[in-house]
Amino acid sequence: MRHLVQRIWALSLAAALLAGLGAPAVFAQPGEPIKIGVIQPLSGPVAASGSYVRMGAEIARDWINGRGGVLGRPIQLLIEDNKSDPKEAATAAEKLIVRDKVPVIMGAWGSSMTLAAMPKLEEYGVPMIVETSSAASVTKRGNPWVFRISPPSEMEALGLERYVKDLAIKQAAFLAVNTDWGRGAVTAFGDLLKRSGATVGATEFMDQAATDMNAQITKIKAGPSDTLFLTTSVEQITLVLKQAQEQRLGRKIITTGGSSSPSQLIKQAGAAAEGTYHLLFFLPWFPEAMPDGRLAKAFVDEWQKRGHPFEGLTEGFRGHDGILTAAEAIKLAGKPDPKAVREALWKVNLMGVNGPIRFEKDGPAGKESGQSRPSIFVVQIKDGKVALPAFLAKK
């Protein structure tokens, strides 16, 4: 008798489990959210930037859901922290793809982190929208699942080309973070300088987590360069500017990569940031100057309404544009399927906060990645405020 009861228990338990497993397939409501994966550095040396991108992504999510979502369903962001570490970025990508089955990902901020996650995209066949990374290799490795909306360092350098004479650069030194991003920027801007008839001086690197750059600054100071190209995240830029002031480096400093957050530099580096130039992809101080002034202004207003720090806007817009692109691609695909979304990304043609987003082929033939052509700006910190450089203000 007992055996019979036990057997009935076991069978009903098994039946319940099977029903439970089958339920999602049966009960998948049209209202169930579409998941979009997000991989960003939310802790570690570059946590500030990752947090800002996340804030921008959340604004895009809320705006899109407020307009009815995508394909009649709300979108949901699944956010993974890559801890400023390429290894974690790869793990996060696998988690999002295998466990959460996202049809598209946005990430992973740093070039080294993005490059680490890229093999997973190809392995499982899921597209990723790259919102920040600058290294050329991201779109040149022949990974057809990569779509980048940020400019590679080469494009940045082209954006600066016409101002080299105005900036009076004769010999430039380089100080870059020792990652794919930093090294790529050194190569790209070095080539630009050689094309423009200037020379390249001392080239120094620093570890992503380093806090003392005095040795590098002393070395650069000993050379005859008149300009310093600085490529790293806002935390390290703050430290370099302060230490450069301590050592009386006295040179023109230009930051590249767009992650310099000038407002944060003014706050944290103070007088040490005076006179520095910055290559940026968003002007939150003059949103009307952006290609879609209305959208840019609305984004700035919403950001401030949520109480987010103003200095994060120069990074936060990337999250917004990335999610906007992802949502548009899912809509064009007609279903949240990774392959369909990838096909649809080639058809995306919309206006983001930075400007028009449309992907062109980049990389080896047959396996091209997508690369958009974003707007690039130069600003200068003058009298403790962000302004257009003198040679631009005239025009």
Next chain:
Amino acid sequence: MEPLLQHLLNGLLLGSTYSLLGIGLTLIFGLMNVVNFAHGEFYTLGAYVTFAGLTVASVSFVLAIPLTILAGMAVGAACERLLLRPLRAASIDTTMLVMIGLWIALQNAELLIWGGVAKSVPTPFSTQPVVVGPVSVAPLRLFVFAVSALLIAAAHLVLARTKLGKAMRATFQDRETAALMGVSIERIHTITFALGAGLAAAAGALLGPVFLVYPSMGDLAALKAFSVVILGGLGNFAGAAVGGLLLGVAEELGAGYVSSGYRDAIGFVIIVAMLLCRPSGLFARAERVG
């Protein structure tokens, strides 16, 4: 010549804080035989306490430092009583694991409370550098060097001249005999750990304003502390003090003349070289701690 002088100055200034970290760790490592993987977290704790004191409680910078040291000592003592004392009889591997757990717990607690974004600590010092001939240095760094030197001297005096210091040295030399002589081993252990943690917190309070404050700042600092301890010899106070300065100068010269991108690797290279050539440290003597 000028860059060399600047490099040496940079190295000495930074090295003084490495000495603080190293002394704290060598006391704990040498006296208690505990591999304190959480040492970097006391450093981070010190930086955050100073940040909180200056921004939330509006305490003056000069006052914030002794308060931070006290806070570090209090947390250190609590950790010793709650975590290490019950494990007194356990093997060194067990205590190592417990300290790693403490490391993870403290770092993530800071991440939870303060968030991952780096914080800037305001100080009353001017940002205009002090110029002496060919070298220039920020007033804040000179202050940090002065306070580090003061703390190292104070710690030395405690160890060499006070009864407590004598008890600590006795416990280190021979625990059983010291116990027979009436030294309370439990108390000595708590005080040693508290002292080590306090010195690490002091280093954090001093370096937080120089750099930036963020939850993972202690990881690199802990590694440097271990280099200093191995360089100077386990439990060797003078070794740690000199070792810290040596590490600072070696890093600066290495970064300046060899390769700037790999400056932090110099600490690792030193560990490997020391363990291969002179495992007992540069200043190995029969009598340690003092």
